[in-house]
Amino acid sequence: MVESHDNNLISLIVSGDKVAFEGLFKAHFKRLHAYAFGLIGDESTAEEMVQLVFIRLWERRQYLKIHTSFKSFIYRSVHNESINFLKSRRIRTNHQNQMAGALTQSLYVESPLAKMELAELTKNLRQAISELPEQCGLIFCLSRFEDLKYREIADQLGISIKTVEAQMTKAMKILKKKLVA
Amino acid sequence: MKEINNHIEELLVKFLSGEATAEEIMTLKKWASVSSENETTLAQYKTIWEAASNLSAKPETDEDAAWKRMQALLPDTEMSSTRRIYRYPWLQAAAIIILVISVSFLGYYRLFKIRGNKTPVVAQAPKTSISDTSLTFIVSGDQRKTDTLPDQSIVELNTHSTLTYADTLSVASHRFVELQGSAFFKVKHNVSRPFTVKAGRLLITVLGTSFYVKMPADTVEVSVETGIVAVTDEKNSVLLKAGESAILAGKGDLAYLSNGRDNGQHKTIGSLTGNVGKKYQKEPAFDINQHPDLIRQLMQDPQKWASLLKNYSPGGNDIEFCRRIINNVLDDLENQGIIQRDNVRDFKLDGDAFIINGTRQPQDIFVAFKNKYIKEQGYVICLGDYKKTGKGVFLLRKDL
Numbered sequence: 001m002v003e004s005h006d007n008n009l010i011s012l013i014v015s016g017d018k019v020a021f022e023g024l025f026k027a028h029f030k031r032l033h034a035y036a037f038g039l040i041g042d043e044s045t046a047e048e049m050v051q052l053v054f055i056r057l058w059e060r061r062q063y064l065k066i067h068t069s070f071k072s073f074i075y076r077s078v079h080n081e082s083i084n085f086l087k088s089r090r091i092r093t094n095h096q097n098q099m100a101g102a103l104t105q106s107l108y109v110e111s112p113l114a115k116m117e118l119a120e121l122t123k124n125l126r127q128a129i130s131e132l133p134e135q136c137g138l139i140f141c142l143s144r145f146e147d148l149k150y151r152e153i154a155d156q157l158g159i160s161i162k163t164v165e166a167q168m169t170k171a172m173k174i175l176k177k178k179l180v181a
Numbered sequence: 182m183k184e185i186n187n188h189i190e191e192l193l194v195k196f197l198s199g200e201a202t203a204e205e206i207m208t209l210k211k212w213a214s215v216s217s218e219n220e221t222t223l224a225q226y227k228t229i230w231e232a233a234s235n236l237s238a239k240p241e242t243d244e245d246a247a248w249k250r251m252q253a254l255l256p257d258t259e260m261s262s263t264r265r266i267y268r269y270p271w272l273q274a275a276a277i278i279i280l281v282i283s284v285s286f287l288g289y290y291r292l293f294k295i296r297g298n299k300t301p302v303v304a305q306a307p308k309t310s311i312s313d314t315s316l317t318f319i320v321s322g323d324q325r326k327t328d329t330l331p332d333q334s335i336v337e338l339n340t341h342s343t344l345t346y347a348d349t350l351s352v353a354s355h356r357f358v359e360l361q362g363s364a365f366f367k368v369k370h371n372v373s374r375p376f377t378v379k380a381g382r383l384l385i386t387v388l389g390t391s392f393y394v395k396m397p398a399d400t401v402e403v404s405v406e407t408g409i410v411a412v413t414d415e416k417n418s419v420l421l422k423a424g425e426s427a428i429l430a431g432k433g434d435l436a437y438l439s440n441g442r443d444n445g446q447h448k449t450i451g452s453l454t455g456n457v458g459k460k461y462q463k464e465p466a467f468d469i470n471q472h473p474d475l476i477r478q479l480m481q482d483p484q485k486w487a488s489l490l491k492n493y494s495p496g497g498n499d500i501e502f503c504r505r506i507i508n509n510v511l512d513d514l515e516n517q518g519i520i521q522r523d524n525v526r527d528f529k530l531d532g533d534a535f536i537i538n539g540t541r542q543p544q545d546i547f548v549a550f551k552n553k554y555i556k557e558q559g560y561v562i563c564l565g566d567y568k569k570t571g572k573g574v575f576l577l578r579k580d581l
Binding site for chain 2: 038041042045054055058089122125143144145166168173175
């Protein structure tokens with residue numbers, strides 16, 4: 001039902017209907033934002049990830065063809081966008097080093113010592129999740145951030161429950177290996 | 182042995198996700214009780230699982246506000262995605278003035294005057310009686326300088342750089358600053374107030390993000406640390422996200438670099454334009470004073486300055502505009518008894534002469550028309566089959 005509503009909106013968007021686009025954005029923003037936040041851990045960056053995906057969707061609306069469900073498409077897009085962001089952030093930029101000064105320090109306030117452990121785990125966990133293989137990471141995040149059942153993930157991505165199960169197992173195995181040194 | 186392990190791992194995950202059967206849970210419990218090592222493994226799995234679930238837990242952001250923020254970044258609805266190119270070289274100059282207008286209408290004279298001057302030494306321009314807006318300069322000497330702007334954005338100026346902003350920055354609906362030199366910006370995220378940096382020929386617009394602008398000699402370089410930044414030169418607009426850079430070298434075109442800053446291995450994805458760039462330098466600066474209709478539009482809807490500018494055309498391709506101007510001229514000619522409008526086959530009015538049907542008009546008529554219609558140097562108003570040169574109004578008789 002929801003899915004067919006999305007599809008109606010998309011056919012309107014292809015013809016340039018901005019109101020339909022607004023509807024689609026608003027219908028999915030909160031969940032997608034929470035999802036991107038789960039990966040990135042920063043609200044405004046998470047919002048920008050969602051923005052980027054929707055801006056691109058709008059810019060390319062004429063060529064829009066969604067073979068799977070819209071939900072699957074949009075989550076995958078936000079997932080990949082966020083992962084790419086995290087990768088590019090990891091590649092430390094030169095100019096940051098150039099500008100290493102008082103400002104840089106003041107921008108990155110250190111977490112209080114008491115919270116260190118949890119903060120450390122959270123940070124490492126995000127990093128580890130972002131390094132999961134694509135499909136594996138997407139399935140894991142849909143399960144954990146969206147609280148979806150295996151059945152729902154399978155339906156959304158058009159794969160079997162067995163695959164979801166296998167990928168979840170794989171994800172946890174990798175995460176444990178990375179986090180428990 | 183490995184076989185068993187795989188099975189247990191599968192069960193662990195099933196158990197955690199609530200998909201395990203009672204039988205499977207029993208098996209797992211039995212396994213956990215065998216050794217403390219197994220118990221620890223179960224605890225570790227649980228910790229990771231729960232930590233992962235908590236990663237996305239956060240206060241919900243209002244989607245209406247989010248939509249408003251995003252709308253500012255969307256290309257114009259009316260424009261197709263391929264037409265994100267600015268037609269008019271002077272638009273970028275116009276934007277400076279407009280942005281200040283949206284702050285204070287009278288104040289723009291001041292910013293306009295300061296542009297292009299050498300780095301001022303004063304910390305603050307004196308206030309004048311006609312305007313309640315004054316400009317603040319942050320000037321760095323031999324040392325870098327870090328400062329917090331009135332809107333709480335942070336700027337770290339590299340040596341010998343200057344940042345200029347109007348004191349209304351903290352309340353302006355569009356935050357605007359001008360940079361000479363290099364700086365790192367950490368822009369305060371704001372719901373609905375875009376932040377624009379003018380750097381040479383570029384306008385860099387952001388919502389709340391950090392990025393670096395460098396202007397060695399004739400080049401402007403923008404690198405994005407976090408967030409999204411729209412970079413606009415006189416013709417193009419490109420969206421940059423984290424890790425990406427754009428470079429505008431000399432009079433050339435805007436080039437886009439992806440993840441380009443490490444090891445100096447820039448990969449230029451592509452230049453986005455043709456070669457209109459050179460023309461810009463010769464064009465006289467766009468003087469918004471000469472375009473009251475644009476000012477009116479902007480005053481009515483200052484938020485939409487970007488699209489208004491993009492679409493504004495003082496006698497370029499906007500046929501309605503051309504018709505209006507030509508008709509005004511023809512009406513004036515008729516009303517002043519110079520010539521019946523239907524008898525005008527063609528005319529050309531520029532800064533040098535007024536020629537109707539091939540006949541040069543007397544000096545007094547020419548001067549009167551010139552003063553009324555020629556808005557700036559090089560502007561031409563033509564009816565008939567004249568070759569289109571430079572800026573102005575060009576209209577064929579049949580299009581009237």
